[in-house]
Amino acid sequence: MSKRDGSEAFDYAEYIDSALRTEGGHLSIGRGGFTIHYARGATLSGYDCDRVKACCIAAGLPVIDSRTVPFDDVVRLAVRGPMPAVGEDPSPQPWHAFSYVPLAVLAEAYRDAGAEVFNIAVPADAAPPRE
Incomplete structure (x- = not known):
């Protein structure tokens, strides 16, 4: 593992x-x-956005x-919408703030707002989050 003191590039693998x-x-x-969500409640954050994205x-x-x-x-x-279910079951519908949704549903809301979304299929039957 590389050091985080700037002497080497950090290894995100x-x-x-x-x-x-x-x-x-x-x-x-x-x-x-950026934030990598890698387990329930576990994240790694940083500012090397383009490299970690690639x-x-x-x-x-x-x-x-x-x-x-x-x-806006x-x-x-982020404030009025639901949160991604990472390492846990999604909340029952209807989804709202403080509920957990499948990642594909949240990704679709961000995609509709103009975000770049990679490696997430468009859900065929998921209801959109309430706002």
């Missing part, structure tokens, strides 16, 4: 592998940096990059 093994594991990127896409990890989404839309989704 361990976190990406763990996220790939976790239902709902993914990378989210926003204006404040590593995650290449590994097949789901990625949601909302940096180009209008700020990101706030609406």
Whole structure:
């Protein structure tokens, strides 16, 4: 594992592998940096967005990059929308703030707002989150 003191590039492989093994594991990127969600309640955050994004896409990890989404839309989704179910079962519908949804449902809401979404199929029958 590389050091985090800047002497070498950090190796994200361990976190990406763990996220790939976790239902709902993914990378989210926003204006404040990135977060790899790799287990229930476990995350790794940082600012090396473009490099970690490329590593995650290449590994097949789901990625949601909302940096180009209008700020008001990101706030609406993040504050009033549901949270991704990472390593746990989704909440029953109807979904709202403080509920957990399948990652594909949340990704679709971000996709509709203009986010770049990789390695996440569009759900065929999922209801959209309530706002």
